[in-house]
Amino acid sequence: MPSEFQLIQQFFQREQAENPAAGVVLGIGDDCALLQIPAGQQLAVSVDTLVAGVHFPKDADPELIAERALRTNLSDLAAMGADPLWFTLALTMPQADEDWLRGFSRGLFRCAREYGIALVGGDTTSGPLAITIQVMGACQPQHSLRRDGANVGDFVLVTHFVGDGAAALAAIQQEYSFADEHRAYLHDRFYRPVPRLQESQFIRELASSALDISDGLAADLQHICTASDVGAVIYVEDLPLSPAVQSLLEQSSANQQQIYQWALSGGDDYELCFTLAPEKMPELAMLIAQGKLSATVVGEITAGNAVSCELNGELFALPKRGYQHF
Amino acid sequence: MPSEFQLIQQFFQREQAENPAAGVVLGIGDDCALLQIPAGQQLAVSVDTLVAGVHFPKDADPELIAERALRTNLSDLAAMGADPLWFTLALTMPQADEDWLRGFSRGLFRCAREYGIALVGGDTTSGPLAITIQVMGACQPQHSLRRDGANVGDFVLVTHFVGDGAAALAAIQQEYSFADEHRAYLHDRFYRPVPRLQESQFIRELASSALDISDGLAADLQHICTASDVGAVIYVEDLPLSPAVQSLLEQSSANQQQIYQWALSGGDDYELCFTLAPEKMPELAMLIAQGKLSATVVGEITAGNAVSCELNGELFALPKRGYQHF
Numbered sequence: 001m002p003s004e005f006q007l008i009q010q011f012f013q014r015e016q017a018e019n020p021a022a023g024v025v026l027g028i029g030d031d032c033a034l035l036q037i038p039a040g041q042q043l044a045v046s047v048d049t050l051v052a053g054v055h056f057p058k059d060a061d062p063e064l065i066a067e068r069a070l071r072t073n074l075s076d077l078a079a080m081g082a083d084p085l086w087f088t089l090a091l092t093m094p095q096a097d098e099d100w101l102r103g104f105s106r107g108l109f110r111c112a113r114e115y116g117i118a119l120v121g122g123d124t125t126s127g128p129l130a131i132t133i134q135v136m137g138a139c140q141p142q143h144s145l146r147r148d149g150a151n152v153g154d155f156v157l158v159t160h161f162v163g164d165g166a167a168a169l170a171a172i173q174q175e176y177s178f179a180d181e182h183r184a185y186l187h188d189r190f191y192r193p194v195p196r197l198q199e200s201q202f203i204r205e206l207a208s209s210a211l212d213i214s215d216g217l218a219a220d221l222q223h224i225c226t227a228s229d230v231g232a233v234i235y236v237e238d239l240p241l242s243p244a245v246q247s248l249l250e251q252s253s254a255n256q257q258q259i260y261q262w263a264l265s266g267g268d269d270y271e272l273c274f275t276l277a278p279e280k281m282p283e284l285a286m287l288i289a290q291g292k293l294s295a296t297v298v299g300e301i302t303a304g305n306a307v308s309c310e311l312n313g314e315l316f317a318l319p320k321r322g323y324q325h326f
Numbered sequence: 327m328p329s330e331f332q333l334i335q336q337f338f339q340r341e342q343a344e345n346p347a348a349g350v351v352l353g354i355g356d357d358c359a360l361l362q363i364p365a366g367q368q369l370a371v372s373v374d375t376l377v378a379g380v381h382f383p384k385d386a387d388p389e390l391i392a393e394r395a396l397r398t399n400l401s402d403l404a405a406m407g408a409d410p411l412w413f414t415l416a417l418t419m420p421q422a423d424e425d426w427l428r429g430f431s432r433g434l435f436r437c438a439r440e441y442g443i444a445l446v447g448g449d450t451t452s453g454p455l456a457i458t459i460q461v462m463g464a465c466q467p468q469h470s471l472r473r474d475g476a477n478v479g480d481f482v483l484v485t486h487f488v489g490d491g492a493a494a495l496a497a498i499q500q501e502y503s504f505a506d507e508h509r510a511y512l513h514d515r516f517y518r519p520v521p522r523l524q525e526s527q528f529i530r531e532l533a534s535s536a537l538d539i540s541d542g543l544a545a546d547l548q549h550i551c552t553a554s555d556v557g558a559v560i561y562v563e564d565l566p567l568s569p570a571v572q573s574l575l576e577q578s579s580a581n582q583q584q585i586y587q588w589a590l591s592g593g594d595d596y597e598l599c600f601t602l603a604p605e606k607m608p609e610l611a612m613l614i615a616q617g618k619l620s621a622t623v624v625g626e627i628t629a630g631n632a633v634s635c636e637l638n639g640e641l642f643a644l645p646k647r648g649y650q651h652f
Contacts, residue, residue, distance in 0.1 A: 025368055029553070030473050031405035031537050032370035034465055037363050042351055044358035045446065047414045047460065051453035079357035088373045090416070090458040120371065127377030128454040132416040134373065139360055147356050211357050227355070 011105040021118030033120035041138040044082035052129035063107030064191035074195035079212035081145035081204030082137030084117035090132040145210035150228035154275040156299035161242040166266025182244035193270035210274035216265035231304025236311040240296040337431040347444030359446035367464040370408035378455035389433030390517035400521035405538035407471035407530030408463030410443035416458040471536035476554035480601040482625035487568040492592025508570035519596035536600035542591035557630030562637040566622040
């Protein structure tokens with residue numbers, strides 16, 4: 001059986017030699033990686049763990065697990081307004097499964113190349129399957145997207161669609177039936193969520209606050225409200241739904257309540273939710289009109305300290321709150 | 327049951343408010359931490375996972391697990407010649423056990439304060455108990471301690487004692503019997519290994535290469551040899567042994583072979599192994615004489631590419647190689 005060191009060499013270190021990355025003074029293979037941050041920029045750091053049986057099915061395709069793990073972490077950089085630089089990987093697995101590692105590293109490096117982020121270090125240990133990725137990025141101090149900058153009167157927007165993450169889980173678990181094209185779309189949204197890095201480059205120059213939607217729009221917007229000491233109202237009828245999710249509405253209007261719950265509380269969307277002062281709206285609208293950015297106004301920041309929802313002018317009771325691990 | 331967010335708040339975020347740390351623009355609670363590296367310095371990064379049942383007993387005291395996890399990571403910064411700045415914590419646990427978290431966070435922050443390193447982010451997930459810590463430090467570019475700088479004729483040195491890590495495991499597992507004072511010493515060496523950060527501050531200005539001994543002196547010195555394209559010889563009779571380990575020799579000379587195996591291949595020592603050009607030896611000897619540093623010459627760098635061992639001038643067959651996870 002190959003040793004830990006050979007495994008690392010074989011599957012992870014090779015990529016480093018083939019694709020040398022900017023700012024990496026010393027990569028995998030010493031006690032630490034040595035990294036050079038671009039002058040004048042701050043380091044943005046985020047860490048996330050995916051556990052088999054909790055965050056993905058134990059028998060899921062390792063290529064897809066790798067993609068999902070790295071993409072969800074990249075989403076945190078986008079939500080901060082940071083550009084990706086490097087990441088580390090702590091991989092725990094029951095035994096050194098070469099086939100699994102081959103698939104995992106293929107997915108990992110395909111995604112890393114796509115988003116210009118380099119693996120600079122890691123650890124492989126024996127134990128129940130789990131993946132911890134820490135991403136590092138560079139942030140211009142004046143353009144970081146914090147949670148604490150929202151003001152009363154700001155618009156609340158989300159990128160692309162909300163509700164796909166929860167709908168995807170329902171599709172994978174076969175709780176709802178979707179047409180093939182919609183099921184394929186949702187499967188891709190679940191395993192290969194697109195970190196909104198391109199959108200972030202525009203948003204970070206305009207928005208007053210932002211985060212990415214991992215726990216569900218309502219719960220995540222509450223984080224902004226708490227950090228900014230404001231309230232918010234979400235206009236439920238304005239939530240942008242993908243054609244896949246809309247297709248359920250076309251099947252039966254009885255699905256509406258479930259769909260709103262997915263969109264408000266489902267989580268795993270990895271879209272950006274951000275707030276925008278009204279005077280910045282024309283500039284953002286121009287970017288949307290130019291096709292540079294997909295975003296929809298879904299509410300506004302109010303006085304108070306809580307998120308409420310309205311459907312066609314009536315108070316809409318918030319379905320159960322976002323995903324909680326414990 | 328408290329939610330994930332309350333748990334984080336309660337056990338980890340509070341410390342941040344009470345002990346604000348240098349360079350932390352934004353700590354726990356946003357999508358990313360935002361960090362400012364000291365001007366002119368490089369970022370040193372290392373990540374390690376400890377899995378229950380693999381790296382520590384499942385029922386071990388959470389305070390001690392936290393100490394061990396952070397200390398072994400700090401050892402990597404020492405081995406790189408870096409000064410500690412920040413760390414992230416990814417904690418996976420079967421359920422939100424408040425007692426366990428209270429003990430764990432107490433040990434973690436006691437250790438963090440002792441070594442001047444600040445928690446800046448993390449993730450808590452549900453799953454089998456495992457702890458992934460990523461440490462970040464600052465490295466002066468001209469004083470980083472890489473593995474690839476050893477030259478033929480350099481001395482090989484280790485700090486303090488080798489063999490304690492393996493002896494501690496033998497004591498914990500009751501394979502050998504130790505006097506109470508020695509057992510207490512070894513227990514402390516296992517759970518609270520001292521990251522050699524003070525020693526590193528002297529060594530980084532003198533040494534040609536360095537690493538920390540986690541896999542066993544022979545296997546780790548081989549990493550230096552491979553990276554530097556040299557060989558090495560270890561003089562087994564010169565290995566510095568703690569009084570606890572020496573006490574076994576006094577019990578029976580039949581223990582000698584086991585002791586040499588611990589010292590050469592036992593691992594978990596977290597001492598620094600470093601190489602030194604002969605002309606730097608007087609300066610190092612002066613530091614040792616002044617009591618600023620404990621280090622012992624245990625061998626020298628040779629031509630070739632492999633580590634060999636000699637006991638009183640005779641070739642000494644290397645016992646089985648360092649700890650391997652798989």
